[in-house]
Amino acid sequence: MNTQLPPCDPALRRLIDFYERLQPASLEQLPALYAPNARFKDPFNDIVGPAAIAGVFDHMFRSLSEPRFVVTAAVQQGDQAFLTWRFHFRFQRFDTTTVQTIHGATQLVFDAAGRVSLHRDYWDAAEELYEKLPGIGALMRWLKRRARQ
Structure with a gap:
């Protein structure tokens, strides 16, 4: 549990704790956290x-090694919340030893029962993922340099 975050609504705290402790077995908890x-x-x-x-998360566990989320900030107003986070993992097929990190943010909307009705993740797939892949990474970095010229 991330104790650095300020106190927040119990529904948001449950969701943050869920993601920071996410394991394959915990996926069965999703119906209690997310609206139908x-x-x-x-x-x-x-x-x-x-x-x-x-x-989605089952695929993540099958495709990546040691995936874990760390929520770095939480802001809540009414039924909406915004989180920033880091996602740490290792590739299973490419560079299997280097821990990779994706930085992102999530918009959440809760229903009257305190369950998530909207979960929208924002992160830059080109910079945070594609640039780290063999082959396509070199192409993405080249395209990025060309776009800045």
Whole structure:
């Protein structure tokens, strides 16, 4: 649990604790945290419902080594919250020894029951992921340099 964060609403605290302790077995908790019609959107997914959200995280656990989230800040106003976070992991197929980090932010909207109805992740897939991949990483860095010229 991240004790650096200021006190927040119990629903938000439960969600932060869930993500900071996320393991494959904890995916069964998603229906208690997310509304039945909750929308989850990130650079790769736009899905609805706890079962579909569990599928995203199941894929993450099968594709990456030692994935973990660290929430670095939380701001809440009414039924909305905004988190900033770091996602640490190791690739399973490329550089398997280097711990990678993605920096991102999440917009959350809670329903009247305190469950998430909208979870929208914002992070730069080009800089935070593609540039770290063999082959495509060199191309992405080249394109970035060209765009600055």
